[in-house]
Amino acid sequence: MTHYLISFPSGAMDATPDELPAVGEAAMAVVHAAREAGVLVFAGGIDETTPPVRVAGDGTITDDTYPQTAQLEGGYTILDLPTREAAHEWATRIATACRCAQEVRVFGEGSESR
Template identity: 45%
Template sequence: MTTDAKVATQRYLISFDDGSMDHIPEEDMPLVGEAAHKVLREAKAAGVWIFGCGVERQQSTIVATDGTITAGPVQEAKVVIGGFSIIEVSSREEAHILAARIAAACRCTQEVREIMFDPES
């Protein structure tokens, strides 16, 4: 009887705050985009990429438990996510390595957080 050895994996959220890329001159944005997409393509080829994207800069809305919808916090008053990646790797160290590559490509600091396991997702 043979068993397939499976490396345990964990999912991580790699993100940066809205406004973190504001220091980049507009004319450099195509280069930044290409550098970021290169990292994304390599992560996909390595099989660790799940999903990621930039988040449109906008006023958020808050949906309460009773369904009431109100205008969200003003961006300047609360840190909001400007972009994120969801990856699945075998260690936090691997997540840090990919986050460092994303940080270099996007020219901004990245935050790495472990995603809690949920057997239903």
């Protein structure tokens, strides 16, 4: 199976502040369905209230980020799926719940966490 990253930037959501609780419930329902299906690896979002830092190999901490990732935000789901088509199906479910299009990417070979 392959790990797929399904994600979106927070600004892409088409929901008013009053609608956010319902969006959150719908998103959690998809997460629970993925867990029940045995495909969930991770689901969560970036805490946009906490600024990022960079940590160097010598332990030096810098209060900034790489320019390429300055806008890293939003929600992220990692699913372990048999096909790209299955990833597209789950991305559709997440897009419906979160009210915005989802980006699908494939993770390369890496270490297993489970």
